[in-house]
Amino acid sequence: MLPEGFEVEQAGQLVTAYLRATEVAHIDMQELMQECAEKIRYNNAQNFIFDLEQVEFLASACIGSLVEFLQEVEHCRGQIALVNCQDNVTFLFKVTRLDNVFHMFDDLEEAIESF
């Protein structure tokens, strides 16, 4: 089951996940990743956008969950994009150089065009 405030929408092979919470803990991210992995397995999903507009704090353990999920996405030749990241979250990805691994965009439209 998805954590409160989280929402996942699918349109064709594109899945957009809205993380409507100010703090995202590792367990929340794991549940979201499970839901997204099921979209790959059962609903033929390929590309994923995570909208982090409301997220002010992302636990560093979420990195592992995202990278683990990225492996599944790459297995079906898909991509992950992060959009609307706040400064704190952007910092986390930049300081770990994971901004080279996950594509980061300012808004949803830009991310959709990139796929």
Added chain:
Amino acid sequence: MNQQAYQIDRDRRVLVARPNRAQCMGADLASLVVELCQRIDQGDADSVVIELSNVQHMDSCCLGRIIVLHQHARAAGGSVALAQCQPNVEFLFKMTKLDKVLGLYDSTENAIAELRDRRTRPKPHQNRTGPTDSDTPRNLQPARQTRGYAPMIAALLRAHKRIHASRPVAQEQTLHHGPPS
């Protein structure tokens, strides 16, 4: 004397990289990762063990570099593992849960053995209970179909051996139960 930043050895299809400096910075690791990626591209190897016994402190931007290397190795059918991490470095990987992705090992030998094993082991999603091959989305099927031949070939070989093994036994039985001479 200027100490070399790292050294790379090879154990069959596994490259073993050893950063030598106690402070491992992103820039040092970047050049190591570039060299390892090149060697993977050349077909020299497909997996990498990074032995971190000399590294007391690791810059957080090393994480991204290692994940890039991991992606590269996975694309070649291999993987990346870490061995002999010092407590500080181990903490960094455990805190970010990247230890689950890469795997931390006490010895380099164990890490090499695990990487060899990973190549032959089915992918994690194949072990999960759930969808069968017929439920698999189209975008996952080509890669899975190629792996799917292995059990079929193994079953055929087992059947072949069984048939051949049963022949002499059948002859013995015939002789045993035959009329007394």
